[in-house]
Amino acid sequence: MKLPFLKPVVPPHVFCVLSDGITYANVRRDPPAGFVQSRHFAYPPNTLGSGASGTPLFTREAIAEAVESGRRLSEGRLSRASVVFPDAWARMLPIEFDSIPDNEPAVREMVLWKLKKLLPGVTSELTVVFREMTRVGDGKRLLVAAAPTDTLISIESSFESAGVRVGTLAPASLLLFEGFTRRLSTLAKGDFALVHRSIGSLVFLVIRDGSPLFFRQRASEHEKADQEQELRLSLSYYTEKLGGQGLAAVYAHDETPAEGPLAERFHVPIESLSGRLLGGDAGFDERIAARPELLTAFAAASAV
Numbered sequence: 146m147k148l149p150f151l152k153p154v155v156p157p158h159v160f161c162v163l164s165d166g167i168t169y170a171n172v173r174r175d176p177p178a179g180f181v182q183s184r185h186f187a188y189p190p191n192t193l194g195s196g197a198s199g200t201p202l203f204t205r206e207a208i209a210e211a212v213e214s215g216r217r218l219s220e221g222r223l224s225r226a227s228v229v230f231p232d233a234w235a236r237m238l239p240i241e242f243d244s245i246p247d248n249e250p251a252v253r254e255m256v257l258w259k260l261k262k263l264l265p266g267v268t269s270e271l272t273v274v275f276r277e278m279t280r281v282g283d284g285k286r287l288l289v290a291a292a293p294t295d296t297l298i299s300i301e302s303s304f305e306s307a308g309v310r311v312g313t314l315a316p317a318s319l320l321l322f323e324g325f326t327r328r329l330s331t332l333a334k335g336d337f338a339l340v341h342r343s344i345g346s347l348v349f350l351v352i353r354d355g356s357p358l359f360f361r362q363r364a365s366e367h368e369k370a371d372q373e374q375e376l377r378l379s380l381s382y383y384t385e386k387l388g389g390q391g392l393a394a395v396y397a398h399d400e401t402p403a404e405g406p407l408a409e410r411f412h413v414p415i416e417s418l419s420g421r422l423l424g425g426d427a428g429f430d431e432r433i434a435a436r437p438e439l440l441t442a443f444a445a446a447s448a449v
Contacts (some may be wrong), residue, residue, distance in 0.1 A: 158226040159442035172446035179426035182218040196295040197269040203299040205306040212307040227313035227445040233345030235292040235316040270294040279358040317441040318348040324444030335393030343400040400437040
């Protein structure tokens with residue numbers, strides 16, 4: 146799991162791997178931003194396996210049609226790509242430490258050791274990425290994303306066998322944060338929240354000065370009342386434990402609108418991430434409405 150390419154070489158090509166298929170997007174970043182091409186492909190039968198944790202294992206056959214189409218649509222320029230996978234395939238959480246070593250391998254060992262304590266039911270090998278959160282109190286906090294190593298290796302090896310080097314490989318919510326924080330911070334002019342609801346996962350993230358201040362991920366296969374309570378508790382923690390003075394804005398990306406509207410428990414309106422906010426072209430919102438995962442593809446290509 147990698148975040149992300151060095152800035153000058155982030156490719157415009159993004160693949161969103163989902164439980165039922167794969168979406169390819171060629172993102173146009175020059176104004177007005179949008180999509181040069183996008184296509185969705187169902188996986189051919191019997192081309193996905195199942196890992197020890199229940200997440201899929203990929204084969205070249207599963208992604209071949211999408212890669213071949215992307216290469217054709219890009220006139221042969223597809224050699225590198227970002228890959229986005231669903232939040233539900235990862236466990237994302239803040240972890241507190243008294244202190245953090247200076248070298249990354251030592252930090253990684255500490256994170257993996259702590260995860261074994263916090264996630265005792267998870268026995269499969271995990272790959273982690275992490276970044277420091279806004280400091281609160283004396284200790285240090287890291288935002289950690291952990292995903293099954295076998296699934297990540299299968300994704301990378303499948304694309305490599307098809308001639309595509311994978312740079313960014315990360316869950317959707319982290320890429321929404323990486324891709325849009327700079328723009329949204331300018332718009333909000335204060336603490337703001339990012340809410341991402343997708344199949345199997347609800348993420349609530351508060352950002353201050355470009356860094357995560359609060360993060361919470363919960364399974365979303367619950368009643369709407371449970372989701373409302375989750376957001377209410379998150380807001381209370383932000384105010385009472387983190388000294389939050391109020392949110393300047395709340396931005397949302399809801400990939401499951403059929404489940405009912407997101408809870409309106411905020412003192413400011415929830416504003417959907419849209420072409421108007423992100424500098425998108427006239428067809429931007431229509432494409433996102435048809436294939437919601439395209440917004441995370443756009444974020445992945447915008448993380449520069």
